Each structure stands twice: as structure tokens, then as C-alpha cells.
Amino acid sequence: MSQEPSIARHVPVLAAEVLAGLEPLPGCLVLDMTLGGGGHAGMMAARVGPDGWVIGLDCDSEQLERARARLDGLPVELVHARFDQAAEVLRDRGLQADRVLADLGFCSEQLDDPGRGLAFRHEGLADMRLDRTRGEPAHRLLDRLDERELARILWEYGEEKQSRRIARKIVEARHERLPWTTTRLAGIVRSCLPPRGVAGRIDPATRTFQALRIAVNDELGVLESMLRQLPGMVRPGGIAAVISFHSLEDRMVKKGFGDQMIWERITRKPIEAGEAECGENPRARSARLRLARRLP
């Protein structure tokens, strides 16, 4: 039975593969750096408890509250922090983790919340911050950045071929003095691109929304910082797993696990979801799981 009838509950991706790869054993300390709906954390807590525990981080305090209700009774400690602060969280407790997971990006609940402005299918002000206590929302960037900088963001983070055209239209649209809602932004982007045409192809606004979300949350900067600190978080012999959702992230994770003095790669190629999972959970289609063991 769903606790939130209007919002789809997040379904953890590659759940069986994460459990098989991370092998959380009884007594293990697991660090879940992206607690989200608590799906992966709940499964791991059931495996490690009662002598082990899970430290679950999320930068979104609303997600932590949702997860708190769902993880009631399980050995999970919740911490409001970004994952580039995870090393500090462990250091403060004098700990290294046996298993670490990062499942990047956002949850279904966040996507479906119109107040977040993350999805063009839900009308709302384009905020896009995952942590609403800090940072500059997308609508401010859309008002403030010059055309060149907007085009750079769309090109670098969205690999959007029409980045300059879209940036010009956005800057031109400022004179209308209308709020930057998700639907307005999507309409402007679509007016610059050929229509979707073939059924099933992604909406033309997808790349622009991805690019702005990455910029607003400094997703690549935070990921790079976390990957740099990751070796210090995992005890020698421990295992780290990262699930990414686009090629920019996956490239960084591959590189991060590529240092053979520190990591033994468990996956040469990323693990992807099978047809059945992709059929049930469209989000799984772009998921890539990489695992590595920390060398002694």
C-alpha cells in the first residue's frame, strides 16, 4: 500500500545486482551516500543487522524524512549531508565503511514534486535544487547568465547540439518578464528543435533540463570531490559501488576506479539492467553500476 498516493514511490534500480556485488554481510558497516527513498539501504540494513548498521546520507532533508518512516526499526542512521561531505561524516565517528554505495541523481518522488521544477511534465517554477537549503535555483540562472555561459552549460552538461540557439531564445524571452516555469522553459526549448517525430524518442527538452539540473546542483564537481575522497572512506578489502545515469558521470566513475594502486575493479564494463527491469522501471534503462574493491 502506498503511503503517498499522489507521488510514485521510488523503485531502487539494479537492486539484486547491488546486493550481489556489495555482499553486505552480518556486522558490516554500510555507507549509503544517496539514501533517497531508502530502498537500497533497507535491503542492506536487513542483511547487516542487528550487529551491523547503515549510515544513510542525503542532501535533501525531505527525502530523509520519507526514508525515516520507511526504515523504521532497521539499523539505519540518517545524516543530512552531501556525499562530498561523507568522508568527514565517517572521520567524525572514527570509522571506515565496509561497503559504500552511491546511486546518483534524483528519486521519483523528487521528479514528481512540482515544487522542485525538475520535470517538464509537471508545471512548477524551475528550481531544480535537490538541497533547497543552498545554491541558486535554475530560474535565477535563466534570468542571470549571459548567452555564452548558458550555451556552454547546455553543451557541456546536456551534450545539446542546439545549445547556442536555445541559449539565444532564453535570453530573448527574458523581456516577457514571465516566471521560468518548467512548461514555459520546455516550450522555448522545443521551439528551437525538430519535433520528436519517431515514437519513443526522448523529448527534445530532456537534454536542457539535465544540463540545468547538473549546473544548479554542481553535480559533476561534487561527484569528482567524492570520488577523490572515496579511498579514505572504504576500509582495505571493502567494496564501493556507484550507479550513474549519464555518460558524463559514468566516465568519471570509470576514471575514479581506474587507479590500480588503490582499486581492484570488480566490473570492467558497467552492469546494466535487464529487459524485464527496464520494462517495469524506465529509469533503469540508463543506469550503469560499477564496483571496485579497495586494495590493502
Ligand SMILES: C[S@@+](CC[C@H](N)C(=O)[O-])C[C@H]1O[C@@H](n2cnc3c(N)ncnc32)[C@H](O)[C@@H]1O
Ligand atoms: C537515485 S536516488 C537514490 C535512491 C535510493 N538508492 C533508493 O533505493 O531509494 C538519489 C538520491 O541522492 C540524493 N543526492 C543527490 N545528490 C546528492 C549529493 N551530492 N549528496 C547527497 N545526496 C545526494 C538525492 O536527493 C536523492 O534522494
